[in-house]
Amino acid sequence: MKGLINFLIVSFSIYSIVKADGSDDPDLNRTINELIESRGFKYETHYIVTKDLYILGVYRLINPFVKQEDRSKLKPIVLQHGFMGCAVDFLINAPGGNAIPCQVSDAYTLSNLNGTITNNLGFLLSNLCYDVWLSNSRGNLYSRNHTIYDPDKDKQFWEFSFDEMIDYDTPAIIGHVLNTTGFASLGWIGHSQGTLMMFGLLADQPHYSLMVKPFIAMAPVCFVDNIMLSLRIASRVPFVLWGLRRSVGELNENTLILKLTEQVACGRWEPKVCEKLIYPLMGYNLEELNSSRVDVYRAHGYAGSSVWNLVHFGQNIVAGDFKRFDYGTSENIKRYNGPSPPKFPLTQINSTQVALIYSKSDQLGDNKDVARLIDTIKVPLLRDYFVPLPSWNHLDFIYGKDIYTYVHQEILKILQSTY
Ligand SMILES: *[C@@H]1O[C@H](CO)[C@@H](O)[C@H](O)[C@H]1NC(C)=O
Ligand SMILES: *[C@@H]1O[C@H](CO)[C@@H](O)[C@H](O)[C@H]1NC(C)=O
Ligand SMILES: *[C@@H]1O[C@H](CO)[C@@H](O)[C@H](O)[C@H]1NC(C)=O
Ligand SMILES: *[C@@H]1O[C@H](CO)[C@@H](O)[C@H](O)[C@H]1NC(C)=O
Numbered sequence: 001m002k003g004l005i006n007f008l009i010v011s012f013s014i015y016s017i018v019k020a021d022g023s024d025d026p027d028l029n030r031t032i033n034e035l036i037e038s039r040g041f042k043y044e045t046h047y048i049v050t051k052d053l054y055i056l057g058v059y060r061l062i063n064p065f066v067k068q069e070d071r072s073k074l075k076p077i078v079l080q081h082g083f084m085g086c087a088v089d090f091l092i093n094a095p096g097g098n099a100i101p102c103q104v105s106d107a108y109t110l111s112n113l114n115g116t117i118t119n120n121l122g123f124l125l126s127n128l129c130y131d132v133w134l135s136n137s138r139g140n141l142y143s144r145n146h147t148i149y150d151p152d153k154d155k156q157f158w159e160f161s162f163d164e165m166i167d168y169d170t171p172a173i174i175g176h177v178l179n180t181t182g183f184a185s186l187g188w189i190g191h192s193q194g195t196l197m198m199f200g201l202l203a204d205q206p207h208y209s210l211m212v213k214p215f216i217a218m219a220p221v222c223f224v225d226n227i228m229l230s231l232r233i234a235s236r237v238p239f240v241l242w243g244l245r246r247s248v249g250e251l252n253e254n255t256l257i258l259k260l261t262e263q264v265a266c267g268r269w270e271p272k273v274c275e276k277l278i279y280p281l282m283g284y285n286l287e288e289l290n291s292s293r294v295d296v297y298r299a300h301g302y303a304g305s306s307v308w309n310l311v312h313f314g315q316n317i318v319a320g321d322f323k324r325f326d327y328g329t330s331e332n333i334k335r336y337n338g339p340s341p342p343k344f345p346l347t348q349i350n351s352t353q354v355a356l357i358y359s360k361s362d363q364l365g366d367n368k369d370v371a372r373l374i375d376t377i378k379v380p381l382l383r384d385y386f387v388p389l390p391s392w393n394h395l396d397f398i399y400g401k402d403i404y405t406y407v408h409q410e411i412l413k414i415l416q417s418t419y
């Protein structure tokens with residue numbers, strides 16, 4: 001039982017587990033719609049139906065200063081969040097980032113940005129005249145929706161992991177964005193699991209390389225066998241993954257196991273103590289964390305997923321490889337024609353439009369795992385960028401105070417070089 005509790009404490013706290021309270025930051029209680037409008041942008045909500053009938057809530061930012069007739073000229077870019085995250089991850093880093101005019105004729109010109117906040121990637125790209133699409137993976141707050149299943153009642157809804165995000169969500173989003181915009185290709189910027197979704201797709205269906213240009217992978221995760229020690233240990237506690245696989249369901253802040261975690265980890269302590277204890281475990285870097293904004297991050301950082309998705313990461317930690325979900329021998333034989341799940345064939349990736357952005361202290365995307373990914377991909381990378389601040393950690397790619405200097409500027413350079 002102690003092992004199980006430890007496992008829960010560590011795993012279910014990927015983002016903060018303490019509910020925000022008492023802060024008067026206006027971003028705290030804003031919905032994504034309000035957040036977008038508060039910065040002077042407009043948006044469209046697109047309900048994208050996947051082949052297996054999940055409905056994804058995807059947001060398209062509209063820069064109101066771009067004339068209606070010019071909007072179809074803007075190049076589409078999809079921003080894809082990581083595990084337990086959501087579209088808000090790309091909008092919440094800092095206050096501000098308000099809409100400013102951009103001219104399609106001199107789009108992407110950095111001098112347009114003087115004086116604006118450049119920490120929120122979604123707003124930044126829209127202010128540079130890109131057509132920004134903010135996706136939400138199945139099962140999170142904005143994509144708890146299905147044509148047949150009711151996520152509140154039907155367990156089947158939660159029988160998914162990142163395999164289905166690779167097989168269904170990613171192609172559905174790409175297809176919808178290309179269809180809607182009439183463009184032949186789009187840019188894809190992923191964080192963490194949002195990179196894994198694209199690596200998996202490019203491995204399984206290499207022809208997607210023709211449609212995804214460029215693919216910018218921040219804090220890439222595919223191989224996870226060198227992930228932080230606590231998660232490695234937790235994944236190997238006997239029967240934990242086995243037991244969790246049997247408890248099909250939702251992973252969100254109201255999940256019983258999560259509440260238990262909260263009680264155990266933080267219930268009796270001051271929030272500050274809890275913060276000091278939990279954050280360093282989760283890929284936070286206190287040096288880069290804006291402590292006045294922690295409540296805002298907490299309020300938005302926990303958008304949910306499935307228990308199976310967590311189990312899948314655990315399975316791959318143990319397997320030491322980037323494999324499909326392990327259902328147990330008999331079900332594996334039915335699905336995969338073999339007793340164990342197949343690997344994603346990363347060696348088949350033939351896209352030369354893949355840019356990696358990673359860092360020394362990323363505890364979830366360890367350098368050894370990224371090096372192995374680079375070795376495995378047979379074609380040259382478009383860009384291999386190592387964040388020049390040694391303490392840069394996994395969640396700094398969302399929340400880091402100096403994200404413009406260390407990450408966004410590089411993203412803009414990559415985009416300019418490929419578009
Ligand atoms: C946000 O909501 C919480 C809980 O309902 C409340 O205590 C807090 O005052 C609200 N903050 C703002 C800025 O509206
Ligand atoms: C931006 O810079 C230009 C010249 O570099 C200046 O004319 C303009 O007033 C500035 N705009 C803002 C909003 O600061
Ligand atoms: C589910 O998708 C439908 C569109 O098919 C949409 O009208 C509805 O608002 C969505 N519900 C939620 C909870 O997102
Ligand atoms: C894109 O449009 C074509 C033609 O209208 C249609 O057949 C196809 O199903 C659409 N694909 C997606 C993913 O919406």
Ligand SMILES: *[C@@H]1O[C@H](CO)[C@@H](O)[C@H](O)[C@H]1NC(C)=O
Pocket residue numbers: 206207209210350351352
């Ligand atoms: C990658 O392989 C696919 C499938 O064989 C092919 O359609 C595509 O043209 C290739 N892409 C590149 C960039 O070579």
Ligand SMILES: *[C@@H]1O[C@H](CO)[C@@H](O)[C@H](O)[C@H]1NC(C)=O
Pocket residue numbers: 025093094095290291292293401
């Ligand atoms: C830190 O957060 C506070 C509260 O939201 C905000 O006023 C301040 O501008 C932020 N600082 C930076 C560097 O983003």
